[in-house]
Amino acid sequence: MGERREIAALEGRLVAELVARGLRQTGPRRVIARVFFEAAPDEHLGLDEIHSRARKRDRHIGYATVYRTMKLLTEVGLAHERRFGDGFSRYEVAAGAAHHDHLICSRCAGIVEFEEPEIEAIQERVARRHGFAVTSHRHEIYGICASCQKAEHG
Amino acid sequence: MGERREIAALEGRLVAELVARGLRQTGPRRVIARVFFEAAPDEHLGLDEIHSRARKRDRHIGYATVYRTMKLLTEVGLAHERRFGDGFSRYEVAAGAAHHDHLICSRCAGIVEFEEPEIEAIQERVARRHGFAVTSHRHEIYGICASCQKAEHG
DNA sequence: GTCGCTGCAAAACGTTTGCATTTAG
DNA sequence: CTAAATGCAAACGTTTTGCAGCGAC
Numbered sequence: 436m437g438e439r440r441e442i443a444a445l446e447g448r449l450v451a452e453l454v455a456r457g458l459r460q461t462g463p464r465r466v467i468a469r470v471f472f473e474a475a476p477d478e479h480l481g482l483d484e485i486h487s488r489a490r491k492r493d494r495h496i497g498y499a500t501v502y503r504t505m506k507l508l509t510e511v512g513l514a515h516e517r518r519f520g521d522g523f524s525r526y527e528v529a530a531g532a533a534h535h536d537h538l539i540c541s542r543c544a545g546i547v548e549f550e551e552p553e554i555e556a557i558q559e560r561v562a563r564r565h566g567f568a569v570t571s572h573r574h575e576i577y578g579i580c581a582s583c584q585k586a587e588h589g
Numbered sequence: 590m591g592e593r594r595e596i597a598a599l600e601g602r603l604v605a606e607l608v609a610r611g612l613r614q615t616g617p618r619r620v621i622a623r624v625f626f627e628a629a630p631d632e633h634l635g636l637d638e639i640h641s642r643a644r645k646r647d648r649h650i651g652y653a654t655v656y657r658t659m660k661l662l663t664e665v666g667l668a669h670e671r672r673f674g675d676g677f678s679r680y681e682v683a684a685g686a687a688h689h690d691h692l693i694c695s696r697c698a699g700i701v702e703f704e705e706p707e708i709e710a711i712q713e714r715v716a717r718r719h720g721f722a723v724t725s726h727r728h729e730i731y732g733i734c735a736s737c738q739k740a741e742h743g
Numbered sequence: 744g745t746c747g748c749t750g751c752a753a754a755a756c757g758t759t760t761g762c763a764t765t766t767a768g
Numbered sequence: 769c770t771a772a773a774t775g776c777a778a779a780c781g782t783t784t785t786g787c788a789g790c791g792a793c
Contacts, residue, residue: 459747459792482783497750502783518672522758523782538721549715554708558730561703566735567692574728576712581720613767613772636757651775656758676783677757 445472445513445528452511466492467504471514472528477548479517479525519546519575536573540580547580599626599667599682606665620646621658625668626682633671633679633700673700673729690727694734701734 449468453460470488474480480488486501505526508514514526519539534555538547554574562569603622607614624642628634634642640655659680662668668680673693688709692701708728716723 457747461748461792463749495750499751499784500749503748506784518674520672538716538719540721541724547719547721549719551711551715554711557705557708557711558728561705562692562730562732565692565701565703566738567694567701567730567732568738569730569732570695571732572728572730574712574726576716576721576723576726578716578721578723578725584720584722611772615767615773617774649775653759653776654774657773660759 442469442472449508449511449513452513456511458507462493463489463496463500464504464507466496467501468508468513471505471508471526474528476528477546479519479527479546481523481525483523485526517573520577534572537575538580539575539577540583541577542579542583542586545580545583596623596626603662603665603667606667610665612661616647617643617650617654618658618661620650621655622662622667625659625662625680628682630682631700631702633673633681635677635679637677639680671727674731688726690729692730692732692734694737695731696733696737696740699734699737 446465446468450460452458453464467485467489470485470492471480474488478484482498482501482505485505486496486498489496489501505514505516509516509526513529515529517525517527517537519525519537521544535548535550536554538549539545558572559569600619600622604614606612607618621639621643624639624646625634628642632638636652636655636659639659640650640652643650643655659668659670663670663680667683669683671679671681671691673679673691675698689702689704690708692703693699712726713723
């Protein structure tokens with residue numbers, strides 16, 4: 436699997452960004468970034484979760500450092516901050532490539548990602564019609580997932 | 590203009606809901622609902638703004654009452670709560686009819702609404718493919734609006 | 744030795760709730 | 769009269785910041 440390779444690549448990009456900005460490579464940063472990069476692509480971790488996972492590797496890491504590191508990762512384009520309806524921010528690895536959106540189950544909070552180039556195209560057209568230059572977008576579909584639908588009939 | 594009529598209609602729906610639920614018609618509720626219903630369709634007021642407008646008509650209205658009234662309006666389906674990226678909730682009159690989404694200018698925070706049935710259709714298809722029963726969605730396109738683009742070249 | 748980074752604790756933020764009082768029905 | 773609604777102030781949960789000490793370079 437290319438997983439290892441991809442994480443290494445992400446870490447490489449981070450190091451490059453740090454150097455380019457005259458910032459330092461530190462233990463906490465490395466741990467937090469790695470926890471984040473290693474998360475399953477559909478986990479969408481919140482600060483709390485990242486913090487607790489990071490602590491398993493270095494007990495001293497503080498919440499504020501997680502916050503600041505994720506902010507940094509977002510600024511350099513390695514992370515995307517998402518705000519679903521549940522009150523806190525979640526982060527996902529910025530897919531260098533295709534953008535994707537989310538299907539969110541209102542019952543079990545499960546999240547499925549999807550890509551739909553056709554929607555992206557239409558959306559680009561809509562924006563142009565209104566004179567907007569698109570920088571990003573967010574598209575979330577809320578509903579009840581298959582397994583929760585089944586459970587409901589029980 | 591049908592504006593007056595429409596506000597009256599919305600107020601009527603609210604009264605009907607209140608009666609149906611055994612709730613009371615009170616001064617503060619009337620004022621808050623009216624402020625909300627009278628807002629321009631693209632204003633997307635936050636609690637703060639609704640509160641301050643309501644206070645202009647009744648100095649005694651408290652923030653908590655605005656909060657609870659907007660929650661009520663949301664529950665009975667007369668308001669939709671929106672959370673854009675700016676940290677607080679905004680409300681808009683629930684268009685009984687067609688759903689619409691938002692184009693948001695990252696520079697001036699201006700908001701333009703749009704409807705795109707084609708996107709809705711595709712999205713329905715995507716959800717079905719994943720076994721989801723759609724209940725709602727949110728689609729926001731972020732970018733720079735025409736006038737901010739011009740300003741930028743200045 | 745710098746200057747950035749860290750952890751802690753505390754502030755800030757919008758949202759939400761407990762409670763004593765007021766008021767619609 | 770009674771239960772619902774109100775305003776205030778305080779509690780919440782999360783995000784953000786101030787600061788003294790620590791550590792990368």
